[in-house]
Amino acid sequence: MGFKEFMKSRSGLRVDNKKTTSAATLTLRQSLWPLTLVTILFFLWGFAYGLLDTLNKHFQNTLHIDRGRSSGLQAAYFGAYPLASLGYANWILRHYGYKTVFIFGLVLYGIGALCMWPAGLNQSFGGFCGATFVIGSGLGSLETAANPYLTVCGPPRYSEIRINFAQAFNAIGTVVGPVLGSYAFFTETSDDVAALQRVQWVYLAIGVFVFCLATVFFFSNIPEVTDEDMAFQVAQTHVDEQDRPFWKHYKLFHATLSQFTYTGAQVAIAGYFINYATETWPGTSNATAAKYLAGAQGAFAVGRFLGSGIMKYVKARWVFLVYLSCTVAFLAASVTQTKQAGIAMLFLTLFFESVCFPTIMALGIRGLGRHYKRGSGFLVGGVCGGAVVPPILGHVADMRDDTGFAFIVPTMFMVVAWTYAVAVNFVPAYVSTVDKVGESTIGLEGSDSKDEEAAMETHHDSSAFDEKHQAVHVER
Template sequence: MKIFKKNSLKISDNKRTRAAELTLRESIYPLCLVTILFFLWGFSYGLLDTLNKHFQETLNITRSRSSGLQAAYFGAYPLASLGHANWILRHYGYKPVFIWGLCLYGIGSLVAWPCILHRSFGGFCAAIFIIGNGLGSLETAANPYLTVCGPPRYAEIRINVAQAFNGVGTVVAPVLGSYVFFKNTGEDLQSLKNVQWVYLAIACFVFLLAVVFYFSPIPEITDADMAFQAEETHAGTDVKPFRKQYRLFHAAFAQFCYTGAQVAIAGAFINYVTETRENTDSALGARFLAGAQGAFALGRFAGSAIMKFVRPRYVFLCYMTLCIVFIAPSITQRGNTGMSMLYITLFFESIIFPTIVALGMRGLGKYSKKGSGYIVGGVSGGAVVPPLLFAASDAQNSTAKAMSVPLAFFVAAWTYALCVNFVPAYRDVADKFTTTKIGVENAQANDEESQVRDGVMGEEIGKVESPMQTEHVDPEKKM
């Protein structure tokens, strides 16, 4: 039983673990492990966009009804990020949330098995709701974990690189769908069985990954760590009550609007190209969607590289503005021209979600875990905007005209990009974190607690396990 005691899933938030002060080298293993999760939900998200069109054809349902998949999937996010997952995060830590989310993902995938076989769209939506709770739990922990695990000045780069693998997952899923879901099997039942086997494979993989997470030495990051980080950068806003963290709430609003627009565009992409481009069936449309998601992934790698030399808030404003510029022509253009506009839009969508997470969490200090739930909860926009787009599409009998819906939500999200660049209360906090030396130089040299610890730990400070050595620094009760 010693191995289970060694891998305890509970740690006090009133203790400093030093994990928020990890160097780049020390943070490589936990970051690589967490990055696997980004591929998983990118793959799941890509499957959802493909299945949207697939169920329209195999179950003979309308476009607006098929958007129930997105509503079930993203509607689960606030329940996870503001409810059960955030409670576990604040009371136990990041690692338990990773395991919890993976287990929910696996359970939902198993529930999908009989629902698909019996052609139950409502049942499959219920399975997607469980999967959404699992992925919402993973995002509640993984996104903030990447922003705080390692040198703070590289937070936007870290989360965008990891999210690029999310983009890879969204490319793989439509390709799989084009050859498996839309395969000419001669009968819809066999086509649905193909979907069934995919979800069984997902369930097996995520349960195995949950075991790997349990036995992996993942450094825990506490509220005390984040309060120290905010204090050292002189950018902490956690001296104010949580209700006055206006930057956080604006970031959550921007996340709601942006994610809703992104999900709506991807969910309607196959409909768009099959309607506006001649000789394009659903299988070819799915391959075009894979190409568009490839542009999305490329945009993340490119954006991450640019952020090495340009301040992230500048890149964020540029990409957000160009999303608006290129989605607008897709409303009136058709054929290859309209599709190209969507390709370019997806390229510039790429860095927005993770950058909002990173910028929105700046300076939250002891409120970091609670605040991350609000930003990730903004993903619920994906449950609101796609039904609006598909309702407009059914009313106008044109998916192209309905692209005006995500355009409006892009403009609403743009307000946050403007504020973080031109409003001092937003801009100054972001800039102080980009110049901090924590995790880059010996930021602990003048910290008496660090000197005591270094004398005891000696050479072990370079090991992955070293950040887990804890000590009390804040006697106050957790918020």
């Protein structure tokens, strides 16, 4: 094979979404390598998010801005998400596939990281926000592809377990970020220029690593999952779910609202954790508070590993309900507590937050069939709640000069997210869709030949299939 042929075989461009492939019935063993690569991406954006939380307080100190303005970082980061998930990244995903979006997102992430250098040279908070927006665009693109890919790459029965396990490495990244930030950003110095230079060097290293990882993805074989593959999976587990026009999938939009409010609350809590610790526990330094944040993110990671293990034996929807209910309870308690008790409430809040985001993602896109990629874009777009809630919290904290009281804001948003957890457990239409996939045998050892035969029959009978779903093709 010549060089041109080799490069063409690795390009992965232009995916035929009307073709059923073997990716529809991948086993755990067959999906191991691509899932390993994608899991690295989860660590990356967890690390970026963890750094963002420490930068919030760091820029308050070095650039002398108030709490409300510092939330511009979160607004820039998460404000980029819907542009990616509902716009360019989703378009690329539907036309060119998952692999292309992975590479595209990594390149954007790398460019954004390098843009931190000139922002630091000019000591420009606006420049940092611009670079953060580019980073958010890259990570939003990665999430647009990575979250749905994890749920479909392998047996559908274990989709929640896969995404929660991978997201646990995302949580590890959120631990490493604040730890690095506590040592790199919060050293005892009055030299603001030197403090900003440390930010530049950290992001330069990130940019170089990300470009190297993009190269690895380019030369790796990543199985593509087409729209027809998803229609096949739904046909094996649901009755006429794929016949619905996209805009009638109301369960998806409820999940998107839940994702919006949950993510907004989660980001606000982490973004102002250091402010909360230093204000409610007098004598606590910024560096110490950053270490507390890292510890809370560690509890978050433990919660995800534990939650993914529990889901092997207990239905994911029940685990989700218990975790999110506890999140609301402990977050509400943190509003009135101070010192050790307040920090303990936030530790417990982050522990129980752990499974919520990936489980909303996995449950929200069940039953979408050929609308899977578009639907996942809406769920990832819900992450833009992280651009909305932190500024509200920051504004309330500035008005009352009390970050602890301001935590009532994420509590209210978290209650809205909780309504989806209730619905998937007690509303029959929600429960039916969720549980049918949970009983699927697609991709399990021993059922491979049967699934492949069914997939081939689906492909060979495409003319009848297309006629049956003509309305869907027109709507799409």
